[in-house]
Amino acid sequence: MSSNPSRVPGILGNTSLARFDAVIVGSGAGGGATALALADAGLNVCILEAGPNYFLGLDDPAPGNPKPLFANDELALTSRKLIHQQTRVEPRTFRPSETDGERTVIGEVNTLPKTVGGAWVHADMKVPRFAPFDFHLGTDLGAVPGADFADWPLDYSELEPFYAEAERIGGAQGLAGADPFAAWRSGPYPMAPGAPMFVSEVLSRGARALGLNPFPYPGLQNSRPYEGQPPCNDCGLCSGYGCPINAKGSVNHLRRALLSGRVQLRSECTVVRLVTDASGRTVTRVEYLDPEGNLDGVSGDRVFLAASPIESARLCFLSDPGGPGLGNSSGLLGRHLMFHHQTIGVGIYPMNLHGERGKSVSHGFSDFRGVPGDPNRPLGGIVEFGTNSEKITDAIQYADLGFRGEALKRFLRSSPLGGHIAVLIMQGEDAPQAINRIDLDPAVRDINGLPVPRITYQPHAFELAAREFYGPKLIALHGASGAQFGFVSPVYEGGKTPTGRHIMGTSRMGTDPGRSVVDAHCRFHDVGNLFAADGAPFPTSSGYNPTLTIQALAIRTARAAV
Amino acid sequence: MLDAPLRRRTLLRIVSAGGVIALAPWPSGCGNADPSGKPLARFLTPDEYRTLEALAEAIVPEGEQIGARGARSLDFIDFLLAAFDNDPPAIYARGPFSGRKPFPAADGGPSPDFPENDFETYRPLTRMQEHSMRIDLYGSESVSGGNINAPLVPAWPGLRAIYRAAAATLAAGAEAQGYADLAAVPLAERLGAIEATSPEFRSVFPVNVLQGMFAAPEYGGNADAVAWRDYQWGGDSQPLGYTFYDPATDTLRDNPEQPNQTLDPRWPGRPLEPEVEAFINTITIVQGGQRFF
Numbered sequence: 071m072s073s074n075p076s077r078v079p080g081i082l083g084n085t086s087l088a089r090f091d092a093v094i095v096g097s098g099a100g101g102g103a104t105a106l107a108l109a110d111a112g113l114n115v116c117i118l119e120a121g122p123n124y125f126l127g128l129d130d131p132a133p134g135n136p137k138p139l140f141a142n143d144e145l146a147l148t149s150r151k152l153i154h155q156q157t158r159v160e161p162r163t164f165r166p167s168e169t170d171g172e173r174t175v176i177g178e179v180n181t182l183p184k185t186v187g188g189a190w191v192h193a194d195m196k197v198p199r200f201a202p203f204d205f206h207l208g209t210d211l212g213a214v215p216g217a218d219f220a221d222w223p224l225d226y227s228e229l230e231p232f233y234a235e236a237e238r239i240g241g242a243q244g245l246a247g248a249d250p251f252a253a254w255r256s257g258p259y260p261m262a263p264g265a266p267m268f269v270s271e272v273l274s275r276g277a278r279a280l281g282l283n284p285f286p287y288p289g290l291q292n293s294r295p296y297e298g299q300p301p302c303n304d305c306g307l308c309s310g311y312g313c314p315i316n317a318k319g320s321v322n323h324l325r326r327a328l329l330s331g332r333v334q335l336r337s338e339c340t341v342v343r344l345v346t347d348a349s350g351r352t353v354t355r356v357e358y359l360d361p362e363g364n365l366d367g368v369s370g371d372r373v374f375l376a377a378s379p380i381e382s383a384r385l386c387f388l389s390d391p392g393g394p395g396l397g398n399s400s401g402l403l404g405r406h407l408m409f410h411h412q413t414i415g416v417g418i419y420p421m422n423l424h425g426e427r428g429k430s431v432s433h434g435f436s437d438f439r440g441v442p443g444d445p446n447r448p449l450g451g452i453v454e455f456g457t458n459s460e461k462i463t464d465a466i467q468y469a470d471l472g473f474r475g476e477a478l479k480r481f482l483r484s485s486p487l488g489g490h491i492a493v494l495i496m497q498g499e500d501a502p503q504a505i506n507r508i509d510l511d512p513a514v515r516d517i518n519g520l521p522v523p524r525i526t527y528q529p530h531a532f533e534l535a536a537r538e539f540y541g542p543k544l545i546a547l548h549g550a551s552g553a554q555f556g557f558v559s560p561v562y563e564g565g566k567t568p569t570g571r572h573i574m575g576t577s578r579m580g581t582d583p584g585r586s587v588v589d590a591h592c593r594f595h596d597v598g599n600l601f602a603a604d605g606a607p608f609p610t611s612s613g614y615n616p617t618l619t620i621q622a623l624a625i626r627t628a629r630a631a632v
Numbered sequence: 633m634l635d636a637p638l639r640r641r642t643l644l645r646i647v648s649a650g651g652v653i654a655l656a657p658w659p660s661g662c663g664n665a666d667p668s669g670k671p672l673a674r675f676l677t678p679d680e681y682r683t684l685e686a687l688a689e690a691i692v693p694e695g696e697q698i699g700a701r702g703a704r705s706l707d708f709i710d711f712l713l714a715a716f717d718n719d720p721p722a723i724y725a726r727g728p729f730s731g732r733k734p735f736p737a738a739d740g741g742p743s744p745d746f747p748e749n750d751f752e753t754y755r756p757l758t759r760m761q762e763h764s765m766r767i768d769l770y771g772s773e774s775v776s777g778g779n780i781n782a783p784l785v786p787a788w789p790g791l792r793a794i795y796r797a798a799a800a801t802l803a804a805g806a807e808a809q810g811y812a813d814l815a816a817v818p819l820a821e822r823l824g825a826i827e828a829t830s831p832e833f834r835s836v837f838p839v840n841v842l843q844g845m846f847a848a849p850e851y852g853g854n855a856d857a858v859a860w861r862d863y864q865w866g867g868d869s870q871p872l873g874y875t876f877y878d879p880a881t882d883t884l885r886d887n888p889e890q891p892n893q894t895l896d897p898r899w900p901g902r903p904l905e906p907e908v909e910a911f912i913n914t915i916t917i918v919q920g921g922q923r924f925f
């Protein structure tokens with residue numbers, strides 16, 4: 071049945087498939103997991119992906135595949151944005167609130183990579199699970215003025231088997247029991263933790279001295295050979311980089327799906343509209359621009375939106391020009407947009423922490439995630455031990471500060487914000503607010519002539535209070551770890567363009583069609599064959615990195631949709 | 633004995649290790665080459681190059697550690713400006729490996745086998761990448777739809793025009809002061825000359841100079857990775873990396889020469905120089921942070 075590997079340029083997988091049971095928009099973390107779950111259930115699937123493919127042999131069953139075309143190349147990946155959205159041709163817009171006019175920024179706003187494998191290719195693959203209480207914060211917190219905390223229409227125990235499945239397919243390393251605050255698990259991690267980074271050793275000592283509980287951060291970088299993939303060799307350029315040796319689990323779901331013979335992936339195909347029947351309750355065709363920019367289309371019995379919450383919601387708005395947006399009878403489409411509110415404790419150390427070695431983050435702690443309703447332990451988030459791995463980025467920040475000549479050279483030599491920096495990144499819970507949303511910008515277009523997403527976002531007092539509470543503790547931790555200086559970075563204070571890469575909300579899930587966009591199985595209340603398979607359905611953001619939960623939820627959604 | 637056929641770079645390393653030849657993969661000023669061995673195209677005239685290099689030298693002067701001139705940042709810039717005169721355009725090196733580090737051996741440590749240099753060839757661009765980079769270099773008028781958001785987004789003149797105009801302005805300024813060219817102006821006075829150039833140039837030039845210094849050498853600057861060494865940064869480390877997996881013991885161990893888990897005694901970090909320390913101290917105070925010692 072399989073025609074793998076494909077010999078048709080731009081198409082991966084089984085090129086002979088002509089009729090599809092499902093169409094998936096986006097091949098990232100959620101899209102890949104959905105594709106595999108659907109293919110396993112015997113469905114024929116077409117994935118439409120806006121970005122290019124940089125994995126040679128992704129659909130080739132021969133051992134040693136895929137061979138990524140990613141490199142430790144900071145210029146290509148970071149400076150020239152090889153796989154990132156190119157904001158000269160695809161800008162986004164931003165304003166802090168509706169009272170700030172049509173927009174205050176045009177350019178880069180929360181963009182994620184566009185490539186086969188999605189942003190998960192660029193991620194450094196930290197995969198903590200959410201805590202059981204994350205699924206019922208609406209009940210636990212009660213009314214919080216200005217925020218819309220809501221319970222998820224499922225609980226942790228229902229998602230646990232899907233977490234385990236996502237960890238097994240992705241290849242998770244970690245140590246069960248090492249984080250005293252972690253959710254219960256039905257089994258151990260597939261792999262033991264990999265090597266700790268130097269910065270983690272330094273910060274873990276300080277954390278333990280303060281009575282905190284550092285642990286090896288669970289991640290999808292192999293610590294051993296795993297199912298034909300090599301172990302991670304700690305090359306350092308992990309966050310923001312595809313893995314040159316394929317030691318990350320970025321495309322494991324996708325590859326298995328492609329090898330099933332039931333999946334076809336068309337790359338460089340940007341979906342621009344979901345066409346419905348006259349009732350508006352069934353998507354009949356998915357229209358896209360092919361690699362040359364020509365309009366084409368494909369049909370499937372079911373359609374899964376996995377384009378990441380901002381683009382998925384944009385697509386629903388684009389599909390109903392002049393109307394409220396496809397699937398928006400609740401008026402909540404695009405709303406409750408959440409990022410994690412990152413509180414970043416910066417420490418400057420006397421020694422070189424050589425962040426260009428390791429896997430960007432190898433340790434962290436959950437003590438600051440907090441306990442719902444406990445004023446002495448407000449809801450913050452998991453804390454990552456990070457540093458700076460990039461040299462061009464390090465150098466440019468001193469030029470951006472205005473230094474030139476001998477002064478610039480002193481900074482380049484000393485590298486205070488490069489080799490000497492350690493960062494404690496708290497992924498703080500971001501309270502869901504209906505006023506934080508995406509809609510279509512009334513005037514700004516992408517190069518294809520389509521309205522771009524406009525992000526309206528400001529932090530809530532809830533996360534700012536957590537920042538106030540935990541910020542000084544992050545500074546104290548730097549002191550206990552031997553830093554010379556410690557301060558909290560000003561990023562993300564109100565009015566600034568948000569830069570978060572953890573994107574959630576815009577199609578919140580729930581059982582009441584008047585108060586949610588998708589149902590308990592992520593099916594749009596209004597459109598019977600349309601499903602959300604990215605972070606869009608999350609009613610709350612939690613304080614843990616979201617992507618394992620995106621994948622677990624996507625698998626559950628796909629199984630229910632069959 | 634090696635089972636695999638000797639690869640070109642393996643041979644070079646072996647020969648160079650034996651002291652037979654000095655390995656000089658990027659002869660000064662040659663820059664990169666396309667697969668046919670043709671040197672990358674250039675854009676700047678020799679005079680423009682000289683003028684801009686004189687300014688780059690003022691931005692990052694030479695000294696104990698290499699500066700912008702020694703690292704050949706201007707080659708990097710020149711190749712960028714002419715990127716579309718190569719096929720495929722010389723924008724994104726292909727990867728995955730540069731050949732600077734070897735493959736791991738069976739025990740995870742370095743083998744004598746080095747990969748080919750895949751940074752010497754470039755990737756074909758997607759439609760969106762091509763539009764974006766053409767706008768960057770040739771201006772928003774150059775691409776259909778490039779000005780779609782005017783006047784909300786002002787027209788972008790393109791780096792080629794920006795650099796050409798700046799070089800002319802800088803040369804004229806030096807001449808007006810009675811110098812033959814900018815390179816003849818004393819280093820301490822050169823930085824002031826940038827004030828006469830466009831705001832676009834003033835914002836992109838320092839960035840491009842630093843990219844040239846610290847990007848992979850195949851892009852034209854950072855000749856022989858000198859800036860990475862001088863400023864103590866590891867550079868691209870694949871396919872060897874920093875930890876070695878030994879299947880016999882099922883363990884990961886650090887590269888003893890460049891440890892991952894501990895302080896590197898070779899590169900322990902230079903102490904913050906007094907001016908740098910004073911600056912960090914100020915940020916710390918402004919941000920309400922703490923100085924611990």
Ligand SMILES: Cc1cc2nc3c(=O)[nH]c(=O)nc-3n(C[C@H](O)[C@H](O)[C@H](O)COP(=O)(O)OP(=O)(O)OC[C@H]3O[C@@H](n4cnc5c(N)ncnc54)[C@H](O)[C@@H]3O)c2cc1C
Pocket residue numbers: 095096097098099100101118119120121182183184185186187188189190191192193194195196197309310311339340341342376377378379381382385571572573603604605615616617618620
């Ligand atoms: C540098 C970096 C580090 C990160 N580290 C972590 C981490 O450690 N842990 C963690 O949990 N998360 C991390 N993240 C976030 C993580 O990558 C995302 O949460 C995750 O990839 C989201 O999955 P997704 O499927 O929703 O979207 P994506 O993975 O972004 O995939 C969406 C895909 O849809 C495609 N697409 C968009 N619009 C269209 C369209 N109109 N037509 C066709 N295709 C379209 C895009 O090209 C993209 O490939 C990181 C992100 C970045 C950028």
